[in-house]
Amino acid sequence: MTRVQNSITACAGPSLALTKYWGKTADGINIPATPSLGITLSPLRSTATVTLTSRIQSITVNGQAQDSKRYTPFFEAAAKLFEHPTGFYAECTNDFPTSAGLASSSSGFAALAFAINAMNSDTLSLKDLSRLARIGSGSAARAVYGGFVTWPAQSDHAVQIHDHHFWPELRVIVCIVEAAPKTMSSRQAMNLVRDTSPYYTGWIQNSTLLHNDALAALEARDLEKLGVTARHSYLQMFGTMLAMSPPLLYWTPVSIQLIQLAQTMREQGIDVWETMDAGPQVKLLCLDSEVDTIMHTIREHIPTVTTLVTQAGPGPCVTPTLQV
Numbered sequence: 001m002t003r004v005q006n007s008i009t010a011c012a013g014p015s016l017a018l019t020k021y022w023g024k025t026a027d028g029i030n031i032p033a034t035p036s037l038g039i040t041l042s043p044l045r046s047t048a049t050v051t052l053t054s055r056i057q058s059i060t061v062n063g064q065a066q067d068s069k070r071y072t073p074f075f076e077a078a079a080k081l082f083e084h085p086t087g088f089y090a091e092c093t094n095d096f097p098t099s100a101g102l103a104s105s106s107s108g109f110a111a112l113a114f115a116i117n118a119m120n121s122d123t124l125s126l127k128d129l130s131r132l133a134r135i136g137s138g139s140a141a142r143a144v145y146g147g148f149v150t151w152p153a154q155s156d157h158a159v160q161i162h163d164h165h166f167w168p169e170l171r172v173i174v175c176i177v178e179a180a181p182k183t184m185s186s187r188q189a190m191n192l193v194r195d196t197s198p199y200y201t202g203w204i205q206n207s208t209l210l211h212n213d214a215l216a217a218l219e220a221r222d223l224e225k226l227g228v229t230a231r232h233s234y235l236q237m238f239g240t241m242l243a244m245s246p247p248l249l250y251w252t253p254v255s256i257q258l259i260q261l262a263q264t265m266r267e268q269g270i271d272v273w274e275t276m277d278a279g280p281q282v283k284l285l286c287l288d289s290e291v292d293t294i295m296h297t298i299r300e301h302i303p304t305v306t307t308l309v310t311q312a313g314p315g316p317c318v319t320p321t322l323q324v
């Protein structure tokens, strides 16, 4: 018999993809058609406090009640862990913009999965936590681990390759171009791409090649090779969106300015490589030694952009919530 605690808080960092999960297979919930490689970022963080309730599921994100439909499959899977029927009341907060292309759903669902598992005496392995978090949001399958994480195509869970100490000099400068939530969720965009984009098949076919290149570059801690591959991955992903019906472009003029500025910096010998997700934000991969130069260059050319310097961080953590 497991001991059930009533309320638990857990935190997790978002998983930034260097090669992208973009497309789902027909079977299961959020089973990827492409392999992906993620870095769990620190110090960005989502915090989830979960309380057991009678049978109602409800959730707030940054204090706003959410449409529970989106969360139902996750909460139903989580409820099956408990011996008795249960519901959950969850309060989530993000210390970075939500639903804006910064993977807040990856860290949110990873934190939720950890909190719920801790309420149930930590019965799940990391592999099972990855499976559970994936039901909420695909990329959350990666965010249950710290460091560098691979999620093979067709797999129902992700696997850690290296912890966050593997490449201490690596940095990711997150450039926040637009903090407002995006107009179309990655979930909707992914489905439309699969159903309408003539480039979808080519994207899926090429994704394994890119992923293998990225894994080799990571092993060698070769930033240039990793950067070249990460660029191919995000640009090919956006290619599928440009070709879908109706076409979708998350970028803003400032996103393009940042892409071009990274190109200019590379021409000046600075090792900086951008990637983007389903949103307008730009993330710059670089080494610690070049952060100051890059930040100075961004401030000089695009002073309106907010920047956050991040690096690979540990996996989720759990803290018991005091009962009053």
Ligand code: PMV
Pocket: 015, 016, 017, 019, 020, 021, 022, 036, 103, 105, 106, 137, 138, 139, 140, 186, 187, 277, 278
């Ligand atoms: O986990 P979702 O459904 O929000 O999809 C994530 C999609 C990307 O962020 C664009 C890519 C990825 O691998 O994280």
